[in-house]
Amino acid sequence: MKPGETFDLGDRKIQAIEQDGSQIWDTLGHNVSGDEPEAQPNSASASASKAPEATASEPTTTPTASAPPPLTGSPKQAALAPGTIRPAAEPKPAANPAPKGPNRSSASQAALQKAAERAQQQQSYGWFALLAVTLAALFALLLIADTISGMVWLFGLSSALGLLASVLLAAAVTSLVILIGREWRAISRMSRQRHLRQLCEAALSEAGAPGAEQAMDAVEDAYARQDNTAWMLAQFRELAPREGYNAVDRLEVFEREVLRKLDSQAVDIIEENARNTAVITTISPFAVFDALFTLWRNLRMIRQVATVYGVAPGFWGSLRLLRQVFANVLLTGGLEAADGALNQLLGGSLTAKLSTKLSEGLVNGMLSARLGLAAMDQCRPLPFKHNRRPRLSDIGARLVSSVRKSIMKSGNRD
Amino acid sequence: MLSTPLQKGRSLATNLCASFAFMALPTAPSASSASLLQSSSAGLSGLVTGLRDHLTAPFSEPSLRLGVTGLSRSGKTVFITALVHNILTGRRLPLFRPSADARILAAVLRPQPNLDLPRFAYEANIDGLLGPQPVWPESTWRLSQLRLAISYRPNSLIKRALPGPHLLNLDLIDYPGEWLLDLPLLSMSFEDWSDQVIEAAKQPARAALAQPWLDALGRLDLNAEQDERAFIEVAQLYSSYLRACRAKNLLISQLQPGRFLMPGDLEGSPSLTFSPLPRPRGNLKKAGFFAACAQRYEAYKKFVVRPFFQDHFSKLDRQIVLTDLLGAAASGPEAVADLQTAMTTVLQAFRPGGNSWLSQLMRGRRIEKILFASTKADHLPRGQHPRLAGMLEELAFEPANNARFKGADVAFQALSAIRSTRQARLREAGQTYDGLTGWLQGHSQPKVFYPGELPATLAELKRGIDSPLAQTRFLPPPRMDQEPQGLPHIGLDRALDFLLGDLLS
Numbered sequence: 001m002k003p004g005e006t007f008d009l010g011d012r013k014i015q016a017i018e019q020d021g022s023q024i025w026d027t028l029g030h031n032v033s034g035d036e037p038e039a040q041p042n043s044a045s046a047s048a049s050k051a052p053e054a055t056a057s058e059p060t061t062t063p064t065a066s067a068p069p070p071l072t073g074s075p076k077q078a079a080l081a082p083g084t085i086r087p088a089a090e091p092k093p094a095a096n097p098a099p100k101g102p103n104r105s106s107a108s109q110a111a112l113q114k115a116a117e118r119a120q121q122q123q124s125y126g127w128f129a130l131l132a133v134t135l136a137a138l139f140a141l142l143l144i145a146d147t148i149s150g151m152v153w154l155f156g157l158s159s160a161l162g163l164l165a166s167v168l169l170a171a172a173v174t175s176l177v178i179l180i181g182r183e184w185r186a187i188s189r190m191s192r193q194r195h196l197r198q199l200c201e202a203a204l205s206e207a208g209a210p211g212a213e214q215a216m217d218a219v220e221d222a223y224a225r226q227d228n229t230a231w232m233l234a235q236f237r238e239l240a241p242r243e244g245y246n247a248v249d250r251l252e253v254f255e256r257e258v259l260r261k262l263d264s265q266a267v268d269i270i271e272e273n274a275r276n277t278a279v280i281t282t283i284s285p286f287a288v289f290d291a292l293f294t295l296w297r298n299l300r301m302i303r304q305v306a307t308v309y310g311v312a313p314g315f316w317g318s319l320r321l322l323r324q325v326f327a328n329v330l331l332t333g334g335l336e337a338a339d340g341a342l343n344q345l346l347g348g349s350l351t352a353k354l355s356t357k358l359s360e361g362l363v364n365g366m367l368s369a370r371l372g373l374a375a376m377d378q379c380r381p382l383p384f385k386h387n388r389r390p391r392l393s394d395i396g397a398r399l400v401s402s403v404r405k406s407i408m409k410s411g412n413r414d
Numbered sequence: 415m416l417s418t419p420l421q422k423g424r425s426l427a428t429n430l431c432a433s434f435a436f437m438a439l440p441t442a443p444s445a446s447s448a449s450l451l452q453s454s455s456a457g458l459s460g461l462v463t464g465l466r467d468h469l470t471a472p473f474s475e476p477s478l479r480l481g482v483t484g485l486s487r488s489g490k491t492v493f494i495t496a497l498v499h500n501i502l503t504g505r506r507l508p509l510f511r512p513s514a515d516a517r518i519l520a521a522v523l524r525p526q527p528n529l530d531l532p533r534f535a536y537e538a539n540i541d542g543l544l545g546p547q548p549v550w551p552e553s554t555w556r557l558s559q560l561r562l563a564i565s566y567r568p569n570s571l572i573k574r575a576l577p578g579p580h581l582l583n584l585d586l587i588d589y590p591g592e593w594l595l596d597l598p599l600l601s602m603s604f605e606d607w608s609d610q611v612i613e614a615a616k617q618p619a620r621a622a623l624a625q626p627w628l629d630a631l632g633r634l635d636l637n638a639e640q641d642e643r644a645f646i647e648v649a650q651l652y653s654s655y656l657r658a659c660r661a662k663n664l665l666i667s668q669l670q671p672g673r674f675l676m677p678g679d680l681e682g683s684p685s686l687t688f689s690p691l692p693r694p695r696g697n698l699k700k701a702g703f704f705a706a707c708a709q710r711y712e713a714y715k716k717f718v719v720r721p722f723f724q725d726h727f728s729k730l731d732r733q734i735v736l737t738d739l740l741g742a743a744a745s746g747p748e749a750v751a752d753l754q755t756a757m758t759t760v761l762q763a764f765r766p767g768g769n770s771w772l773s774q775l776m777r778g779r780r781i782e783k784i785l786f787a788s789t790k791a792d793h794l795p796r797g798q799h800p801r802l803a804g805m806l807e808e809l810a811f812e813p814a815n816n817a818r819f820k821g822a823d824v825a826f827q828a829l830s831a832i833r834s835t836r837q838a839r840l841r842e843a844g845q846t847y848d849g850l851t852g853w854l855q856g857h858s859q860p861k862v863f864y865p866g867e868l869p870a871t872l873a874e875l876k877r878g879i880d881s882p883l884a885q886t887r888f889l890p891p892p893r894m895d896q897e898p899q900g901l902p903h904i905g906l907d908r909a910l911d912f913l914l915g916d917l918l919s
Binding site: 008213239241242243244245246248256257 | 470506508509514646797800831836837898899902903904905908
């Protein structure tokens with residue numbers, strides 16, 4: 001069975017086309033209804049092979065079981081039964097059906113409602129918006145004018161200086177454009193991921209939903225394109241081929257096989273970051289330095305976690321992600337997290353012997369671990385279902401021992 | 415009499431146990447064959463064996479008897495072969511947790527526990543499937559057994575701390591599906607059974623098939639003595655009627671006695687040479703043909719049916735029930751209802767329920783998990799598998815509900831232990847349809863099929879489906895062992911996970 005081979009389907013010939021691993025058969029020469037063969041990309045080979053086979057067929061089922069009639073006789077399925085006439089194109093509704101009376105009035109009402117809301121918004125924000133836009137425009141204008149006059153001035157001084165300045169300017173503009181493009185791509189990637197997550201959640205929420213197929217395809221597509229996950233996906237496709245597994249089962253295997261590896265990578269990143277944050281907070285003399293360092297590390301961690309799951313956010317993307325993650329922490333159990341962290345720390349006899357500084361560091365570390373776990377939740381294409389959700393307490397237990405170890409080590413060195 | 419005290423003691427113990435059994439088992443006194451089996455098996459010896467097994471269990475290797483139940487042609491042999499092959503060759507089955515987590519270390523075939531039974535011909539079957547010209551295993555004609563020993567790394571810390579290799583002996587039994595249907599005979603007298611069979615034979619769908627046999631019965635004087643030739647003639651006519659019914663998939667729930675279709679080693683013995691008879695007019699004579707047939711019927715029950723079920727079905731731990739729902743639906747409206755009847759009757763014989771150590775002692779082992787699988791899922795595109803499983807769930811509602819009520823775990827799924835088709839997409843006029851490709855006898859190329867769609871509800875399915883595909887016999891695809899994931903299948907790993915997963919953890 002190779003792509004391009006043709007097979008008989010009753011009175012018609014069909015041709016195999018390979019498409020991302022699954023084969024597609026195109027019907028080629030059928031003159032049942034006297035139509036032209038469809039203009040398919042393979043029509044060249046089709047015309048060569050079709051001639052002897054494509055004879056007008058009698059309207060009865062062929063005796064071989066090659067293409068049985070559908071099990072139920074809905075007209076749409078009967079289309080492929082041998083000898084039946086190919087269905088006319090589905091009757092499409094007229095391009096712009098005139099809306100009926102009540103519909104139109106409700107539509108226009110909605111439009112009016114919207115316009116009114118917009119007007120109200122404009123009333124409240126209108127002047128601020130105008131101010132901001134005009135100021136920005138003025139600033140941009142001044143910047144451009146200043147640049148131009150500066151260039152002219154430099155060219156006036158010496159053409160070499162002017163050239164140098166224009167080269168620098170060109171480089172700056174190019175890099176700016178590239179940066180903006182990258183950010184744009186990252187943001188669109190993130191919104192795609194969010195869309196993917198929504199698809200998957202919908203597919204998993206109700207059993208046997210038709211969305212599962214679509215969700216699985218989208219997930220496969222997204223992860224096959226990334227370098228770090230392409231090999232995992234190849235393995236996954238071998239393990240659970242489309243042939244033998246339905247989409248819901250494949251999503252399960254995907255979570256167990258591919259996401260488990262990604263999850264453990266993400267947990268490693270989170271643990272490392274929590275440890276660093278804890279240690280730095282413990283030994284740093286200045287509170288301001290703590291805060292800046294923690295912010296930077298956390299941003300970096302979130303970005304790394306996102307990259308593991310193939311989101312790779314840009315700068316603005318990470319800020320947005322950070323906002324989402326914070327919202328998630330606040331909404332879903334920031335309190336629980338803090339509680340858990342404190343219990344973890346205060347419960348043990350270890351706490352009694354700890355300095356305030358160390359316990360501060362540990363709390364800080366736990367909070368950033370919590371942040372990392374929330375980021376994981378945000379970036380994962382599937383909700384946790386078959387894999388165990390990593391718990392803060394697991395990370396916390398290892399954090400305490402590793403922080404103590406690294407502080408002891410530095411203490412011994414002194 | 416030398417043996418009298420012994421017998422007395424035994425019968426006393428039996429009574430005691432029977433009363434125990436009733437205390438522990440206030441089930442409805444349905445005159446099912448199950449209670450017959452129970453009362454005969456729950457003797458003192460049963461209690462002693464149970465106690466011994468229980469006391470030695472921690473020191474011996476645990477074993478699991480997996481019952482593969484299904485009428486003939488439902489795919490029992492293929493299921494066992496595929497199961498053994500996948501575990502023996504150490505293939506990773508993603509939905510079978512122990513295998514996916516690489517906790518199965520190794521598996522070997524071992525000498526089976528019942529040394530008097532033939533061994534399951536695993537090697538011959540798998541060689542046939544993987545050979546240059548793949549063929550399905552031959553249909554089973556006798557009982558056979560196989561023991562697969564699986565060594566695994568436990569998941570639980572407690573188990574892991576215990577010394578020694580962690581082993582599970584999996585005992586599999588293969589048998590002709592025809593024999594299963596003998597079960598209802600245990601609770602039926604010869605007269606009742608005969609009435610039922612003759613009534614069914616007069617139905618219009620079967621009257622033509624039954625005519626030669628009924629004619630022969632009409633010629634005989636049932637109250638007179640007959641010589642052996644009459645027995646043989648009637649029995650042969652009756653069994654050819656049964657065979658004709660099976661060929662047309664008619665009345666599969668009443669093809670009894672099963673050994674008439676698949677005699678095994680007993681071919682030609684008197685206990686297999688009788689026939690259901692109409693009640694003779696007038697007084698029944700003790701030496702007459704009717705009485706002789708009734709005697710042989712009782713002998714059949716006593717020496718054939720009861721030992722078969724007692725020895726092989728009363729000690730099962732888990733069970734998979736294979737059902738060819740598609741095939742039944744394709745052979746007509748009656749066949750689905752008939753399949754339902756057959757399944758309900760057969761499952762009455764098994765005792766579902768949870769196994770705690772106390773209940774094991776009191777009333778013998780019970781079946782803790784039952785998986786209902788709708789086989790030949792490969793005859794449908796994968797999008798329709800959930801619907802197929804749903805229909806089976808509806809069809810098997812009664813036995814499943816009964817099992818659940820008694821504490822057993824029940825699951826349903828679509829299954830194809832060896833997948834003989836590939837999925838395909840058919841495109842016409844810009845629309846795509848789900849299709850299949852499969853190998854047929856006498857073709858050098860796989861053929862493309864459009865299987866159509868299953869009806870949405872069981873009620874519609876019961877009206878029958880008009881698709882030759884459901885009865886098409888695909889060949890096993892060539893070079894299956896070279897596929898990256900091992901033998902292709904549908905849902906085998908999910909089935910194994912349900913049946914064995916918890917024991918290997």
